[in-house]
Amino acid sequence: MLLVAGAVLVTSVSIAEAVDVQGTWDAKFACTSYRNGFHLEKFNLAGAIQISQTGRALAINVAPFGDFAALESDDGVHTKKGVIGGGNCATFSHFGLFGSVDKVDAATGGGTMIINISGSADATEGPLKCHVTAKRISTDDPGVTPCP
Numbered sequence: 001m002l003l004v005a006g007a008v009l010v011t012s013v014s015i016a017e018a019v020d021v022q023g024t025w026d027a028k029f030a031c032t033s034y035r036n037g038f039h040l041e042k043f044n045l046a047g048a049i050q051i052s053q054t055g056r057a058l059a060i061n062v063a064p065f066g067d068f069a070a071l072e073s074d075d076g077v078h079t080k081k082g083v084i085g086g087g088n089c090a091t092f093s094h095f096g097l098f099g100s101v102d103k104v105d106a107a108t109g110g111g112t113m114i115i116n117i118s119g120s121a122d123a124t125e126g127p128l129k130c131h132v133t134a135k136r137i138s139t140d141d142p143g144v145t146p147c148p
Contacts, residue, residue: 019074019082020106022053024142025113025134027062034126049113049134050142058084059144060097065117065130066090068097069147080104084115089147095119099132111136 029045047063053072060068070086081102088095099115113136118129 018053018056018072019080019101019104020053020139021058021072021082021084021101021104021111021113021136022051022106022141023109023136023139025049025051025111026137027113027132027134029117029130029132031128031130033128039126045130049132050144052141052144052146057146058086059146060086061142061144062097062117062132065095067144067147070097072101080111084113088119091119095128104136106139109136109139 027047027049033041050061052059056072058070067089068086070084073083075081083100085098097115097117101113104111113134115132120127
C-alpha cells in the first residue's frame with residue numbers, strides 16, 4: 001500500500017510479507033549443560049520444532065524444551081531468509097532462542113534453520129546452551145498455542 005502526502009511518499013509493508021516459517025522442523029540439538037552450576041555435561045538430542053505463525057508472530061514448541069513466543073524479522077535483501085528471536089513461555093526472561101532461517105519456500109516446503117537456545121530453565125539446573133540445526137518437513141500449521 002502506498003500513501004502520498006504532499007511530496008512525501010510513505011510505504012507500508014504488509015505483515016503478510018513475513019517469511020513463512022510455519023510447520024514442523026526436524027531438529028538436531030548439540031547441547032552443553034552446567035548442572036548445579038559446576039558440572040559440565042555435553043549431549044546430543046534429536047527432536048522436533050513446531051511453529052504456528054500469524055504474520056511475524058510465532059508460537060513455537062521445541063521438543064524437549066517447551067513452548068516459546070518469538071518474532072520473525074525478514075532479511076531486507078533476500079526474500080527467503082529471516083531472523084527469529086524469542087523466549088520460553090514459562091521462563092521468558094531466563095531461557096531464550098535466537099537464530100536464522102534460510103532457503104524458506106512455502107511452495108516446496110523447503111527451509112533450513114540454525115538457532116541457539118540458551119539460558120537457565122530454573123535456579124537448580126544451571127546454564128544450558130544448545131546449537132540447533134533443523135530442516136522443515138511439513139508446512140502444515142501444527143496448532144501451537146501462543147503463550148498466555
